[in-house]
Amino acid sequence: MSRISIILSTVFILFVYPLVLYSQPVNVGIVADAWGKEFELLSRQVKTEIEALANAGEGAIFKELSANWQPSRATESLQDFLQDPEVDVVVTLGFLSSEAAARLPVYSKPVIAATVLDPELQELPAQSGKNSDMLHFSWIESFIQLKKDMHSFARIFEFSNLAVIIPHALYSEFRVIDTYLTGNENSFTVSFIPVEKNENPLEQLPVGTDAAMVFPLIQHSDTAITEIFSGLNEQGIPSLSVTGSTYLERGATITFTPSRAFQQVARQVAVRVVKATEENSLYDVLAVTDKPERNPIINMEGLRLTGHFPQWDELDNAILLNVSKIPGEELTLHKAIALALENNLQGKITDQDLRIAEKDIRIAQANILPQIEASGTAVQLSENLVESAMGQKGEFTITGSVSLKQIIYSEAAYANIALKKLMAENAKQSNRQTILDIVLNVSEAYISLLFAKNNLQIKNENIGATLQNLELSKAKEKSGEGSVSDVNRWISELNIGKMDLNDAEARYKAAMYRLNEQLDQPVGNSIATPDSVDVSKTILQHQHILDFYFSNPLLSEKYADFLMNEMMAYSPELEQLATAGEIVDRQKLMKIRQMYLPEVALVGSADQAFVREGVIRNPQLPVPPPPDDITWNLGLRVSIPIFEGGRKKNEIQKAAIEQEKIAWQKEDLLNKLEMGIRSNVQFLQTSYREMELAENAARAAKENFHATQDAYAQGMANVAQLTDAQSVMIQTRQMALGARYQYVLDYVNTERLQGNFSFLEDDSERVQYANRLLNYLTQE
Template sequence: MKKIVVFFLFFTCILFSQSKKEVIVGILADNSTSETNILLEELKTEVKSVLGANVEVSFTKQLDNNFSLNTAKTNYQTLVDSNADVILSFGTINNIMLYNEKVYPKPTIVFGSINNDFMDLTEKINKTEVNNLSYVIAPFSYKDDIEIFNSLFEFKKLGIIVEEHVINELPIKDLLDTYFLNKNQEYKLIPIPKEGEDLTYSLDDVDAVYFAGGNYLEENKINALIKSVNTKKLPSFTAFGIKNVERGILATNHTDSNLSSFFRRIALNIESIVDGKNASDLPVFKNYEKKLTINYATATEINFPLRYSLIARVNFIGEKNDDLKDDTSKMSLLEMLEVVLDENLSLKAEKKNLDLVDQDVKSSKSNYLPDLSVSAGGVYIDPKIAEISAGESPEFSTSGAAVLNQLIYSESASANIDIQKELQKSQKEIYNSSQLDAVLNTSIAYFNTLILKTNTQIQNQNLQITKQNLDFAEQNFRIGSSGKADVLRFRSQLAQNTQNLIEANNDLEQSFNTINELLGQSMNTKIDIQDLNISDDIFEKYNYNEFFELLDYPNLKQKFVDFLVEETKNNAPELKSINYNLNALKRNYKLYDKGRYIPTVSLQGQYSLAMSQSGAGSSYPVGAPNIPDGTYNVGLNVSLPIFKQNLNNINRQTVKIQEDQLLIEQENTYLNLEKNIHDIVLDLINQIANIEISKVSEENAKQSLDLTQNAYKNGAVSVIELIDAQTNYIQAQLSKSSANYNFLITSMQLERAFGYFFLMNNDVDNQAFFQRAKQYILNKN
């Protein structure tokens, strides 16, 4: 029995050994470094692990092309002619060489970075459908990188650091020449310096640097290059992953590829090929993930201006500098208002209405200007008639005439002048109203933008708190004090917070679009604004604190409101415009009433000149008196319409109806303004309360969050309690940040209601306003 068992085991081992497959993997690379050698060993381990014990995997010696296309092609042919079963290709040069090949005799897997500028690979490719060819790649593009870099920093001349062999082997210069052909920018190729060479002098004439190469350099060499660039205070961008940004390059749009997932895919592809599947049928594994990453420490070191709008769409690494210096290019509210009043397109269009009304006034006055016309003509008469005309009608004659009409007085013309002047004043008030609306809209846009800027910052801070809480949850999970559910809950919370941050940034960008529209600028204009709150000097200067105090005392509120209503009567351009229209109607009524009894007086004069005459009948008979060549006449016309089809009465009645209509509109407008003042004052009182309450609320919420975080770390509270504490804290922060700005927005709305903006008037006028207010309150019973 034992012999049978031993025989069976021996036979099984023979069968097993006979069924075990052998696979030889050939490796192509551009160059070898200590770092790439380590990664290659990790890949070999992954391949052996996936293929398992049933497959004997061996790897050929790595063939490096040292960045030569010709060598790369030779190395590939060497592996094709060898006993290698599968070929792995690493590196840009190898991958471009293989892309240009038409036939692949052996299963070939292209791995690594693929430059889309030289190889046409799109996201839509799911399979290569090329016999024996498969991709496991991370595509990138010089042109795309430069576009992204330019969106961060509008350089004038870009220095592109790249290996010398890339310049020699690839058409990079042709590519960049074409790209920059129609741009107002330049570029300069800077070969990576050789041992002992200094990069500094090559950077003197550039204002930005793009690291298109250097990924194969030893760490000390790439660090030296980065240091040279940062010392020159030059913004920099890399074609490679976040690791280079961590070393000190300013930014990248690439992530560090998850090599474990890449290695696993390569191993699975090799397994499929061993099992008989064609490489062309394998899924193309592509990493198109892009993430703009900026190094805060580098940005601070080189004084790179970081806009708040970057916060949501950028992954920041390194030390965050919360004390960024104020950018002098940031617009203040007063600066913005000045630009809006000069450049706002709606105001410009409204200003044209004023110009048109001015033309109407000029046109009405022109009725009293003389009307002078001249004419000339020639006449040919039948010579038979001319012969018997006794010199009165010569056969050929030419003559000229000058006619002058002068209106001396017309009630209709005078009324038209008066009416157009009143309409001119009315249109001026409409323009003033539009200006006040523009000031209000600009102020609201300004303060809303500040609210959204603060909201973006708070959402980012909240995101960091969630990351911190996630760390606590993962620590608790590792030590067994909490379950996996807490980790998953915070990961979900992290996704929500990220979305909130993105939405906050988009809202902020939309607010900048609104400001650009108000300023009459393109939406592409990059702007930023200065932060403000009610404690700033500008608001002390323009008496907002005094305004605040008058509303803070309940016993003064109603008297102050009554004063504002009185001010509205004097200031509101809407009421003034209606008054001027009423004046125009009254003048029109006068025209159709007593004005119809006033005659129209005009003067007319004419001078005629016979310039020439010839032919038959051109001479007077002998003894007949000669008619002078030039004659004139002057006449005075006086007209008075007695009965104009009853139109005067009808027009008078129409004007009266229009006047009644305007009086109703005036009363309604005043009532609306009065209501707005009462409503806005109540809103202001709410805002005053919110300012004080939000301070206390934020302090309490912050203390509660700190206590809850400590308790959660010790396992004393649940994840729900911690999230609630965090949510309460962010809501309290948002409420506090919004309270001051909302008070200012509401204040501007109130000022618009009574037609007087403190920011747009000088200190003397503002002091006079408050003096009138105090005097009114003292006199009010």
């Protein structure tokens, strides 16, 4: 029940209660334009309110008929009820039925037209206040203020061509609606688009349509209605929902009809019904017409889909829905991690480092394979050099050569291969460390985005609660039960709340930018996340086991011991340090071996003179001519250093120093990792316990707020108590939200320290991890 309606209920009861003390069963006949979602909802609300007021007597009995969108059927149904001795009061729901009721020539029993479109346009009898001068007829102006809402819609969105989507039966049988909405005061054109059951009107829209006004499509399915609004949004056409926020959840852009409108009109009907049954007259019915400010209700998701943003200065007191919902494909945590691993620049850099290390291994291995080189030489000699060569050289010579070198044993070459493999392993662990850091950073950014999104929603709901209290204080001030100071206090609270909302929205966008940076996407991209995502279920795959660990402080230490064991097996930092130690060990061994092991290599060459011209021979000298076929040589080269100035000795000593340094680094790293793990386990246990405490606090604060709001409406609490209750409610909701996400963040950080994210493993690996965790818990 709306808090503001409490005041109105008090006023109603002041004159209704004496009437219902001795009432008999109320027999009510209800005539509706047609049966469908909206009419059925209004009918249920009317019956509920009548029963609530009739409970002091013998209750209420209802009969219902539908006009099926036919004025003649509405008149027939009215006459049937007027002639039915078992019906005391007749109520009409809908424009057609209310019009038919207003046109009855005689009212033999009380008739209440609950939804009159416009009393002046329909030339209804003059009223004093909101009371009919006719003995048995009373009407209530419709809670749907079509013309006023249409003009407010035009002022906010500044459109030129409005399409009115309306059920065909209503439009054809209630043509006064055409005259009503196409007045000369419009600064825009209005086109009516009548639709049959489940018909999509998008193809019927006139060229240039830049706004749509949608009536209740009671014959349409939910899917058909969603498709209509989806199509309007895709075409960038903002839409006005006539009947309230129900259509906003299906994609409509804006409405001015408050969610409690059905309840308000139902209550006014109920008051008139009880009055009529007790006095058999509707003359001089007390006019209590609750007409609060019709604050616009904006669907931010639909607004973003249209890309048509309104004049925000017209929306000071607007109620925003789906403020944190972004259109587009939703990004889950696993998708975000996969996208980051694919696109992250730091990840790409370390991937290249690993590929380079693998190539270095191939290069080192190439050094111990046969090295064959072919060359060609062309030489032009001077005549005196040719003469002095005694027939062995020509004036012009072209020679081809092939050389071979094959290392049989070289400590430096084989050690180089081993070192490159160790360096590749080091690069692999460095790459794995980078991947873990990327997963951690993306998880933190994603969880921060979810927190900012939900925090924005909380701040927006705070605005809604403040607007409700402001409306309540205005009603109290108007009735004389409150003062203008209360109104001013809520105006101040409203503006402070809007400042907090702006800050929350900025933080939401900043969190989105941060996640985009981690994903290496354009920073300004919008990111849609699931509405009701419980990220803890995605990350904490074995919470039932952790519940046991956190139930006892001693067991939490045991959980830390388990994580230490996992860290020793999986930590890439430890693996890198271990690999660095192996590199130093291998370098030291190489230096020692080079002191006494020689390098052995097979060397050889072959030469062939292809052209030898201008040879000058001396026949007096017995010098054979140079060979015309291939000449070759093959040999074994053995080398060992004799004296290098003590370089090898100093290199060995340096390696020993590095070994000692690495041992200390490993000890220091282990201490830091253990400190991090044990500290994070304590943080994790604390946030685990704070979740329940924060939820309890938030639940109690919410109940206290509603109790205080009810007390304020009844004059039993002051504005300071209500503002304090609301402030505590918002703070505890933020605390509960923060505790939930902090627990998940602490867990992610703890898993990072162990060197492995269990929530990213496949099903079998997750089962193995859970078994290890459970087995460790049960070990003595």
